[in-house]
Amino acid sequence: MDAAVSNGVEVVGVQGGPVKRFIFTHFQPAVLVAMILFWTFAPDSIAKASVAIGIGIVFKIALLGMERISERHAHWRLTWKELASDLFYVGMSYTLIKYAGKHFGDDAIIDAIKHYFHLKTAWAAQIPILFQALAILLIFDFGQYWMHRGMHNWKPLWLTHAPHHHITQLNALKGSVGNPIELFLIGLGIGGFFDFLPRAALLAGGIGMAIGAYTHANIRFNTPRWWSYLFNTVEHHSLHHSPDYDSSRTNYANTFIFIDRIFGTARDSEAVHVGLDDCRRLGIKEQMVYPFQPLVGWAKRLRAPRLPEAAVAAE
Amino acid sequence: MSWLRAIDWIWHVRGSVPLSDPYQNAFEALEPVFEERGTTLEHGAGTLTFHKDNPDSQDKLASFERGTLQIVETDTGSALRYDLTSHPLLWCFVAPAPFAALAYAAQPMRIPGYVFAGIFAALYIAGRFIEQRNAHKLFRDRLAGTSTDSAEAVPA
Numbered sequence: 001m002d003a004a005v006s007n008g009v010e011v012v013g014v015q016g017g018p019v020k021r022f023i024f025t026h027f028q029p030a031v032l033v034a035m036i037l038f039w040t041f042a043p044d045s046i047a048k049a050s051v052a053i054g055i056g057i058v059f060k061i062a063l064l065g066m067e068r069i070s071e072r073h074a075h076w077r078l079t080w081k082e083l084a085s086d087l088f089y090v091g092m093s094y095t096l097i098k099y100a101g102k103h104f105g106d107d108a109i110i111d112a113i114k115h116y117f118h119l120k121t122a123w124a125a126q127i128p129i130l131f132q133a134l135a136i137l138l139i140f141d142f143g144q145y146w147m148h149r150g151m152h153n154w155k156p157l158w159l160t161h162a163p164h165h166h167i168t169q170l171n172a173l174k175g176s177v178g179n180p181i182e183l184f185l186i187g188l189g190i191g192g193f194f195d196f197l198p199r200a201a202l203l204a205g206g207i208g209m210a211i212g213a214y215t216h217a218n219i220r221f222n223t224p225r226w227w228s229y230l231f232n233t234v235e236h237h238s239l240h241h242s243p244d245y246d247s248s249r250t251n252y253a254n255t256f257i258f259i260d261r262i263f264g265t266a267r268d269s270e271a272v273h274v275g276l277d278d279c280r281r282l283g284i285k286e287q288m289v290y291p292f293q294p295l296v297g298w299a300k301r302l303r304a305p306r307l308p309e310a311a312v313a314a315e
Numbered sequence: 316m317s318w319l320r321a322i323d324w325i326w327h328v329r330g331s332v333p334l335s336d337p338y339q340n341a342f343e344a345l346e347p348v349f350e351e352r353g354t355t356l357e358h359g360a361g362t363l364t365f366h367k368d369n370p371d372s373q374d375k376l377a378s379f380e381r382g383t384l385q386i387v388e389t390d391t392g393s394a395l396r397y398d399l400t401s402h403p404l405l406w407c408f409v410a411p412a413p414f415a416a417l418a419y420a421a422q423p424m425r426i427p428g429y430v431f432a433g434i435f436a437a438l439y440i441a442g443r444f445i446e447q448r449n450a451h452k453l454f455r456d457r458l459a460g461t462s463t464d465s466a467e468a469v470p471a
Contacts, residue, residue, distance in 0.1 A: 050426070080442045081378045081403045087438065088410065091431035095417050095424045102423075169372055280352075280369055 013222050014070050024070050025222040028231075031210055039203035040129055052202045053094070056209050060090075063172035067218045072234065073272060076169035076218040086173040088284060093176045097183050105184060110192035124194040132200035137208060140189040141255045147186055148252040149265070159291040160185060165248065166282040168275040170238060174216040179287055211255045228268065232257045235270035242271035243279055326405035327398060328379070328447045332455045334386070334393040341386055341395050345457050348375065361386050375453050378403050378446045384454075395458065399450060407442055410435035 014024040039047060064078065071077065078086075101107060113119070124132065151161035164178035176183070191201075214221075215237035223233050236251040250267040253259040260266035273279060282290065289296070334341055342363045349356055349365050351374045357364040363384045370377040382399040411432040418428025 053427075075373055077373070079372060079377065080438075080445050082372050084403055084407050084435075084438055084442060087431070087434060091410075091414060091427070091434070094427040094431065095414070098427075099421065099424060281372060283369065 012220075014220055016070070020070065021222060024066075024220065025224065027066075028210075028214060028221060028223065028227055032207060035203060035206045035210065036130060036133075039133075039199055039206060047199050047202060049198075049202065052205060055206065059210060060172050060213055063213055063217050063219065067171060070220045072170075072218045072220045076171065076274075078171050078218070082169070082171070083173075085284060086171065086177055089176040089178070090173055092180060093183060097180055097187070100180075100184055101187055106188045106190065106192055110190070114193065119193070121193065121195045125197050127196075129197060129200050129203065132196045133203040133207065135194070136191045136196055136201055136204035137255055139191045139194075140204070140208070141253055141259060143189050144186060145253045145259045145263070147188065148254070151182070151185075152249055152252070157185070159293070162276065163282055163287040163290045165241060165276045166280070166287070167241065168279050168281045170216045170218050170234065170241065170274060172213045172217040172219075175212045177287075179291055181291055208255050215254075228257070229261075230256065230258055236260075236266075236268070238271045238274060239267060239269050241274035243273060243275050243277065244271070247271060325408050326401050328401060328404075328443075328450055329396075329398050330447065330451050331387070331389075331394045331396040332451065332458055333389075333391065334395060334458060341458055342384070344460070345384070345395075345454065348453060348457055351376075376450060378442070379450070395454060397450070397454060401446065404439065404442055404446065407435055407439040410439075 014021050042051075067078065124135075127135070147157075148161075151157040160179050160182035164182060167174055167177055211231055215232045215234050217234055219234065221234070223235070227233070228235070232251065232253055232255060236257055239247050240251040242248055247267070247269075250265050251257060251260055252265055257266055275281075342358070345363070351367075351370060353368040353370050354374075355366050355368075357366075365376075365382050365384075367374070367376065367380045370380075376382070376399070378401045379399040380402055382397060385396045385398075387394055387396045414428050414432040414435065416428075417424045418426075418432065421428075
């Protein structure tokens, strides 16, 4: 097997027989085609949000299984404790964060603006469904790119995003791991201004979910070059999670890495080690309180007993 | 408190491993197990206590933040007895309750709330079994000198 070198890492392709190599070469494009066909042609009785949630859960379980078949790094291997911790965040995403997004996030705000200004964009639903889905993905990913880039460049936002960068290994569930404030912010978008068909939103959501899961998965794929040029991959995203400061400021897009190429932040490489500083993981409690650290420090300083200034001066 | 003792099996893992060689220094044989970041050891009279502060993910005993190991005499000879404390097991045991409460209190979260309550109940049962088996196997193999499952080497 030929090996190349990327970012000082010896890059080895998928190990195993021809069937395994075939599957792990074409899996990502094949799922994309399957998603398009399913959400385009499924009858209305099936094409609904509950089915999309079910597909998402089954898909992530399948990827966790694939991590055992074509593992990327042994030191990223999922343990029981890591699984329990990750599932807590996944559970939060499907309950509290989703609820907050619907009632206090972009959906609620956009609905109010549209209602106030009597905005109607029924024409959006007349576009072919594949282009509707593409538009939803592009609009969301463009906003997500700048929100993510902002998080790496403005401390108040960084405080919400840094907990996600404290993960020390990647797996298919890690996209959900982070502070709830960050997960709420990164999910904001303006796609709701357009009255796209719900089916198109489900297709876009399915594609975004799949690519988001690949980028965090501990799976060694033989990713086709054309795919890596267009879409984000685990190679790109592992580099983004590198403890190296400069490397972590690359590859911000969630789905389309070509957005990074347009703005000059793409880097086609990968990292073996992921994490921040000395690569210590954060527990759930630390993840929750992390954005409030400056406030906590400030409050502690206020409450700390002060030495009389005169006594200090005399010493 | 006897009532606490009656329920602490939820977050405690206990067991014993027979020592084939009564003159073996069991604690010395187990020392490599505790050569992990964030682990500190306390030696007592016939006991070894470990504490783990934010252990790395691949630490074989990462689920346990404290444990006491003791050499005891039993009817069949010497044995290593262990008592390990796991907060992750405790939280996993408790986790179904808030998710079920969400499902009950907020109707839009009914299905995901109950689904995750079920997932954490299943995860607890699996973890209670897996973590006990892994810890027992780790101690047994180390004492037998057959361990091949030292912590996964992380490339430099």
